[in-house]
Amino acid sequence: MTQIEIRNLHKTFKADAVLNGLSLSVDRGEIVTLFGPSGTGKTVLLRLLAGIYPPDAGTILLRGRDASGSPPDKRGIGMAFQNFALFPHMTARNNIASALTARKTNAGEIARKVEAVAQLLKIGHVLGHSPRELSNGQKQRTALARALVADPDILLLDDPLRNVDAKLRYEMRLELPALLKRVGSTVLYVTQDFKEAMALGDRVAVLLDGRIAQCDTPARIYAEPVNVGVARLFGDPTLNLIEVAPQLVDGAPEIRLGGMRIRLPASYAVAAGGLYLLGLRPEALRLVEAPGPRTVAVELVAVTPLNEKSVLLLTMQGGEELLASEAGDRDEPRRTGPAHVAFDLDALLLFERESGRRFIPSGNGEVAHERIAITSHR
Amino acid sequence: MERSSIIERVLRAVLLTLIVIFFLFPIVWILLMSFQTNEQILRIPPSLSFVPTLENYKALISGHLLTSAGSLDIAFMRNLGNSVLLSTCAVVLALILGVPAAYAFARFKFWLSEDIAFTLLSFRFAPPLLVLLPLSLYFQDLGLVDTYVGLIWVYQLIALPLILWIVRGYFEDISPDIENAYRIAGHSWLRTFFKIAVPLAGPGIAAAGLLSFIFCWNNFVFALVLASADKQPVTVGALAFVTASGIQYGQVAAAIVLSVTPTLLLALYAQRWLVEGLSLGAVKG
Amino acid sequence: MTSQPIDEPIRVVDRRPVEWLPYLLSLPALLVCIGILIPFVTALYYSALRFRLNLPALKGFIWFGNYINLLYDAEFWNTVSISLRYTALTVGVELVFGLIIALLLQRQTRLNNLISVLLLLPLMTAPAIASLMWKLMTNPNFGILSYLVSLAGVSDFGWASSPSTALFTVVLVDVWVYTPFMMVLLLAGLRSLPQQPFEAAALDGVPRLFVFFRITLPMLSPYIITASLFRLLDAIQQFDIVYAMTQGGPGNTLLVFQVRAYLEFYQYTNVGKSAALLVVLWMITYVLSHFFIKNWLRLRERSHASA
Numbered sequence: 001m002t003q004i005e006i007r008n009l010h011k012t013f014k015a016d017a018v019l020n021g022l023s024l025s026v027d028r029g030e031i032v033t034l035f036g037p038s039g040t041g042k043t044v045l046l047r048l049l050a051g052i053y054p055p056d057a058g059t060i061l062l063r064g065r066d067a068s069g070s071p072p073d074k075r076g077i078g079m080a081f082q083n084f085a086l087f088p089h090m091t092a093r094n095n096i097a098s099a100l101t102a103r104k105t106n107a108g109e110i111a112r113k114v115e116a117v118a119q120l121l122k123i124g125h126v127l128g129h130s131p132r133e134l135s136n137g138q139k140q141r142t143a144l145a146r147a148l149v150a151d152p153d154i155l156l157l158d159d160p161l162r163n164v165d166a167k168l169r170y171e172m173r174l175e176l177p178a179l180l181k182r183v184g185s186t187v188l189y190v191t192q193d194f195k196e197a198m199a200l201g202d203r204v205a206v207l208l209d210g211r212i213a214q215c216d217t218p219a220r221i222y223a224e225p226v227n228v229g230v231a232r233l234f235g236d237p238t239l240n241l242i243e244v245a246p247q248l249v250d251g252a253p254e255i256r257l258g259g260m261r262i263r264l265p266a267s268y269a270v271a272a273g274g275l276y277l278l279g280l281r282p283e284a285l286r287l288v289e290a291p292g293p294r295t296v297a298v299e300l301v302a303v304t305p306l307n308e309k310s311v312l313l314l315t316m317q318g319g320e321e322l323l324a325s326e327a328g329d330r331d332e333p334r335r336t337g338p339a340h341v342a343f344d345l346d347a348l349l350l351f352e353r354e355s356g357r358r359f360i361p362s363g364n365g366e367v368a369h370e371r372i373a374i375t376s377h378r
Numbered sequence: 379m380e381r382s383s384i385i386e387r388v389l390r391a392v393l394l395t396l397i398v399i400f401f402l403f404p405i406v407w408i409l410l411m412s413f414q415t416n417e418q419i420l421r422i423p424p425s426l427s428f429v430p431t432l433e434n435y436k437a438l439i440s441g442h443l444l445t446s447a448g449s450l451d452i453a454f455m456r457n458l459g460n461s462v463l464l465s466t467c468a469v470v471l472a473l474i475l476g477v478p479a480a481y482a483f484a485r486f487k488f489w490l491s492e493d494i495a496f497t498l499l500s501f502r503f504a505p506p507l508l509v510l511l512p513l514s515l516y517f518q519d520l521g522l523v524d525t526y527v528g529l530i531w532v533y534q535l536i537a538l539p540l541i542l543w544i545v546r547g548y549f550e551d552i553s554p555d556i557e558n559a560y561r562i563a564g565h566s567w568l569r570t571f572f573k574i575a576v577p578l579a580g581p582g583i584a585a586a587g588l589l590s591f592i593f594c595w596n597n598f599v600f601a602l603v604l605a606s607a608d609k610q611p612v613t614v615g616a617l618a619f620v621t622a623s624g625i626q627y628g629q630v631a632a633a634i635v636l637s638v639t640p641t642l643l644l645a646l647y648a649q650r651w652l653v654e655g656l657s658l659g660a661v662k663g
Numbered sequence: 664m665t666s667q668p669i670d671e672p673i674r675v676v677d678r679r680p681v682e683w684l685p686y687l688l689s690l691p692a693l694l695v696c697i698g699i700l701i702p703f704v705t706a707l708y709y710s711a712l713r714f715r716l717n718l719p720a721l722k723g724f725i726w727f728g729n730y731i732n733l734l735y736d737a738e739f740w741n742t743v744s745i746s747l748r749y750t751a752l753t754v755g756v757e758l759v760f761g762l763i764i765a766l767l768l769q770r771q772t773r774l775n776n777l778i779s780v781l782l783l784l785p786l787m788t789a790p791a792i793a794s795l796m797w798k799l800m801t802n803p804n805f806g807i808l809s810y811l812v813s814l815a816g817v818s819d820f821g822w823a824s825s826p827s828t829a830l831f832t833v834v835l836v837d838v839w840v841y842t843p844f845m846m847v848l849l850l851a852g853l854r855s856l857p858q859q860p861f862e863a864a865a866l867d868g869v870p871r872l873f874v875f876f877r878i879t880l881p882m883l884s885p886y887i888i889t890a891s892l893f894r895l896l897d898a899i900q901q902f903d904i905v906y907a908m909t910q911g912g913p914g915n916t917l918l919v920f921q922v923r924a925y926l927e928f929y930q931y932t933n934v935g936k937s938a939a940l941l942v943v944l945w946m947i948t949y950v951l952s953h954f955f956i957k958n959w960l961r962l963r964e965r966s967h968a969s970a
């Protein structure tokens with residue numbers, strides 16, 4: 001059952017269209033992470049849902065009913081703010097209880113519920129403290145507890161891990177999915193971190209140019225981005241984009257890459273004659289020792305070790321740069337110098353240069369079988 | 379980091395001493411005078427040796443003044459009461475009117491909002507007599523001449539701009555999300571205003587209230603033009619008293635001391651916020 | 664941004680109380696003030712009337728007659744001149760004096776803070792009462808200041824009662840009351856200045872006078888301008904001190920704008936002329952307050968940004 005439905009939502013601030021015909025629907029009990037670069041209106045969307053701002057146009061249906069006209073206090077939503085927004089003049093206990101006092105719950109019941117949610121979030125020992133006396137992590141948990149305490153069936157979380165330190169963010173990222181599942185609410189979770197979006201969401205909604213560019217499972221968003229804009233947002237380092245112009249040579253599609261001609265599967269034949277961007281995920285590139293028939297000669301310029309992986313900077317003939325990444329547990333460090341790079345065809349993404357839309361090969365089946373890389377290096 | 383020579387330090391100390399003497403001497407001297415009899419005051423050369431007397435205060439408080447020319451009734455205590463009443467009511471009214479308005483100007487951009495806020499500010503800088511003189515004619519027509527209500531209303535010209543602009547600043551400094559969070563937790567707008575906005579702007583409201591009290595108390599021209607004799611505050615009353623009592627200098631000094639004591643004490647108490655109040659909220663102390 | 668056919672008619676939704684709430688909140692304050700705008704408009708109207716309270720029969724509309732009469736009235740020009748002199752003297756002296764005191768108290772020591780609080784006391788004294796205090800001190804019979812001046816060999820110093828020294832005396836009272844205002848604003852300004860330029864200058868061994876004129880003064884200028892305009896606006900309208908001290912006398916020596924308008928109204932019952940005088944003053948303050956508000960807003964934004 002659809003719990004949140006947003007239809008054609010528009011919102012403009014000072015002549016800047018922030019949301020421009022955004023539509024999205026979220027099922028009951030589902031966790032959807034809302035992801036996009038900063039300034040794309042993710043927070044605005046949550047505020048429209050919570051009733052803090054009115055939309056310029058469009059409809060919001062909560063639990064199947066039109067929510068326009070109902071003020072924030074009548075929407076039955078739980079929300080955690082990025083900057084926590086704790087009430088500075090109240091103790092953590094009263095902060096959390098604020099969501100219950102409005103609902104005419106009796107004192108014993110309030111105390112019991114606050115205690116329970118505090119236990120769940122491990123802040124039972126600081127309930128008597130005022131926000132000033134709490135650590136950032138405790139503030140964040142208090143804010144979360146305040147959003148959760150009244151068991152709202154709709155929960156809006158505005159980048160709750162943004163303002164906590166890296167260690168805590170890591171812990172919470174492990175803890176949150178189980179916690180949210182346990183609460184059972186429908187969750188819309190805003191984040192600017194693609195890893196967080198993919199780790200927490202049943203689905204990821206990608207917000208670009210005031211609309212949801214794509215809303216899909218994390219795996220499909222990664223493997224089948226609708227356009228180059230979405231593809232760019234996921235991956236660290238981001239994918240390599242190289243301008244290519246596929247041509248038919250002897251009836252088979254072919255691209256030129258770093259001075260090499262690389263044959264593409266027949267399913268790419270329709271692409272011939274157009275201008276495209278070839279998208280290559282760094283982790284899909286592998287350095288190989290010997291040139292194969294369809295490898296590309298490169299120069300390894302620099303190696304940046306990042307704990308669990310290394311990022312390699314390569315240049316192709318003609319100076320174009322490529323980033324590749326590989327597991328960081330190699331016994332001997334890589335030497336810079338000439339090398340060859342091979343890549344998986346099933347990770348190959350092709351985008352129309354003008355529109356940015358992903359090119360979908362006709363007859364997808366063939367792609368997975370062929371490999372351009374021949375030699376594996378280890 | 380300050381490398382100051384001995385000459386400089388001595389110079390500094392001398393200058394500061396002179397400054398402190400210049401600014402505090404009148405207050406101290408009048409305070410001393412208020413404990414002297416007329417004979418002691420009239421001594422030449424003036425002397426610091428005297429036996430303090432409370433006669434001046436007693437005369438003022440009892441309201442009867444015995445002079446060589448006979449007995450004189452003095453309404454000074456009534457003036458003092460008027461000052462308390464006028465200033466208190468004016469500030470309470472200004473708070474009731476000004477705090478919600480300050481909130482509106484801080485939180486909402488609405489039609490003409492800035493123009494209205496600036497119009498209120500400009501009241502602070504218009505010549506008061508421009509409004510007061512025609513108003514005195516209206517007061518006769520409206521029957522406000524012999525009432526406190528009229529004066530309290532006009533005192534809004536002093537208190538309202540101050541409260542509006544100081545409290546507005548405090549409201550603006552509260553993150554709107556704190557209020558939003560309380561709304562989302564299920565509380566009505568009105569509850570949010572009283573449970574979140576007002577307590578968080580509390581220091582600012584208190585400061586603005588105290589300061590506007592001081593400024594209302596110190597006002598002279600409003601009451602001079604509009605107040606009938608029995609509604610006059612101390613500022614006007616003290617002047618009338620000087621004229622009436624002639625040469626009862628001890629009592630005049632005592633009256634002055636009684637007139638300024640409340641504001642000076644309040645000022646010492648509120649000094650943390652004075653800078654902000656004096657600059658109408660533009661400079662934080 | 665690509666446009667997409669709108670599949671649903673755009674409709675404005677969410678008519679919530681928020682739209683009328685700000686009006687409801689600000690309306691009471693506004694109504695109280697509108698009541699005060701009425702006498703303001705009345706004053707403008709009076710200024711275009713021949714209107715004497717003692718001669719009601721003569722009442723009539725004379726357009727700019729009162730203003731034109733003012734132009735040919737030597738007394739009016741005397742008022743302009745005395746008001747300007749009063750303003751220039753008080754604001755000038757208070758600015759220099761206030762700046763010196765602020766510089767002396769700049770360092771945050773306990774003694775300095777105590778002094779800066781004590782210096783606020785004159786400012787918190789009602790100006791009318793302050794005048795009475797100085798009147799007692801300058802009394803020719805027993806005033807301590809009269810005595811001190813006579814010790815210095817000046818026997819006939821008339822203070823407020825002599826035309827030659829009246830201006831000096833009221834300026835002295837004004838300086839006593841309002842210098843702390845300058846001091847306290849400039850001190851707040853000085854203490855809020857960023858430290859880096861001064862540290863850099865100290866490291867480079869820049870002479871202190873140079874630092875003062877090239878770094879301190881320019882950086883302090885928004886505070887100086889705001890505080891001065893504030894005082895300028897008050898000084899040109901000064902009434903309390905002058906009226907309480909001398910009622911504009913002796914003779915016409917201290918007939919500043921508002922005192923003159925007050926006497927014109929009550930003593931000569933010439934409502935039209937009094938209103939015209941006040942409208943002229945209002946126009947002066949209106950122009951000044953325009954500059955003031957610009958500077959004031961800039962300061963306000965700054966102190967909010969740093970808060």
